[in-house]
Amino acid sequence: MKNDAVWLDATVTAAEDIAESVRRIEFAASTAMPVFDPGSHIAIRAAIPGGHAIRTYSCLPDAGPGRVAVGVKLHPNSRGGSRFMFGLTVGDRVRITTPQNRFDLSWRAPDYLLLAGGIGVTPLYGMAQALAARGADLRLEYGGQSLGTMPFLGPLRALLGDRLTVHAQDQGAMIDLDAAIAPLSPTGELYICGPLPMLEAAKRAWARAGRASSRLRYEVFGDTGRFTEVPFTVRVAGYDREVTVPSDRSLLDALDDAGIPMIHDCRRGECGLCVVDVLGHAGEIDHRDVFLSDAEKREGTKLCACVSRIAGGTAVIDTGYRPQR
Numbered sequence: 001m002k003n004d005a006v007w008l009d010a011t012v013t014a015a016e017d018i019a020e021s022v023r024r025i026e027f028a029a030s031t032a033m034p035v036f037d038p039g040s041h042i043a044i045r046a047a048i049p050g051g052h053a054i055r056t057y058s059c060l061p062d063a064g065p066g067r068v069a070v071g072v073k074l075h076p077n078s079r080g081g082s083r084f085m086f087g088l089t090v091g092d093r094v095r096i097t098t099p100q101n102r103f104d105l106s107w108r109a110p111d112y113l114l115l116a117g118g119i120g121v122t123p124l125y126g127m128a129q130a131l132a133a134r135g136a137d138l139r140l141e142y143g144g145q146s147l148g149t150m151p152f153l154g155p156l157r158a159l160l161g162d163r164l165t166v167h168a169q170d171q172g173a174m175i176d177l178d179a180a181i182a183p184l185s186p187t188g189e190l191y192i193c194g195p196l197p198m199l200e201a202a203k204r205a206w207a208r209a210g211r212a213s214s215r216l217r218y219e220v221f222g223d224t225g226r227f228t229e230v231p232f233t234v235r236v237a238g239y240d241r242e243v244t245v246p247s248d249r250s251l252l253d254a255l256d257d258a259g260i261p262m263i264h265d266c267r268r269g270e271c272g273l274c275v276v277d278v279l280g281h282a283g284e285i286d287h288r289d290v291f292l293s294d295a296e297k298r299e300g301t302k303l304c305a306c307v308s309r310i311a312g313g314t315a316v317i318d319t320g321y322r323p324q325r
């Protein structure tokens with residue numbers, strides 16, 4: 001399966017603070033952006049120390065016609081991505097992709113629960129707008145460190161009224177996941193975007209409630225590796241060749257470029273289709289997926305080629321494929 005995102009030159013048309021350490025940045029691309037569904041994201045080529053890296057951000061629903069806007073949180077330990085984004089000013093030129101959607105609304109449920117953690121509100125803001133516009137039965141539970149760090153509170157309150165519940169941690173408010181899920185009808189759906197611990201807690205609550213996993217959809221923050229992206233080289237078992245993975249390409253992309261077949265789907269470290277065996281590695285494995293278990297990650301014999309990397313150096317991998325002779 002090919003990634004059908006198209007890379008475009010773009011210019012920053014707006015950059016403004018919308019909450020503590022959160023900025024809204026809007027882009028006009030060299031061709032008008034197509035209309036996109038809630039849950040869509042774009043990729044941006046970010047300059048980071050020592051090279052470039054690809055960062056993905058959810059599209060906001062409030063961009064001008066033909067434009068695209070994203071919400072970015074400045075991470076205190078940023079390895080360069082969010083710092084690059086925070087440094088953008090009006091008129092700066094960047095490379096971005098057309099929107100893609102791997103977190104789309106099903107539109108089939110009788111009611112919806114949206115669960116946002118911090119900057120994870122960005123895709124859910126658009127979903128809430130779209131669902132409300134169609135008169136859908138929805139609730140949004142929105143948690144954050146403090147009210148000041150939580151963007152879009154005003155528009156969401158105006159849109160949803162008492163269908164929005166806000167949980168500010170500094171006020172001791174935590175989302176009661178079991179209580180939030182309980183009122184959903186048996187075929188109701190849960191959409192989550194937030195940090196990994198929130199997702200895992202929500203998945204456990206969903207399972208405790210005996211609900212079908214197919215009715216829980218989620219997106220986690222990507223790009224959460226422990227190391228800055230640097231180039232690395234893999235030797236591929238069964239193929240007499242080495243493939244170098246640049247800092248701004250994934251292992252999956254680099255294998256694809258080299259004509260080495262791989263199956264994949266989500267490209268977000270969720271489905272596990274792109275997992276390769278690691279037969280040896282000279283650099284540390286920077287696991288960035290949510291598919292492998294903690295034990296598998298510690299073992300260090302597998303990695304998700306779409307998101308995970310080697311923190312420099314070399315590795316020997318086995319894709320499970322062999323060249324046709």
Ligand code: FES
Pocket residue numbers: 263264265266267268269270271272273274275289291304305306307
């Ligand atoms: S393509 Fe789904 S985990 Fe890599």
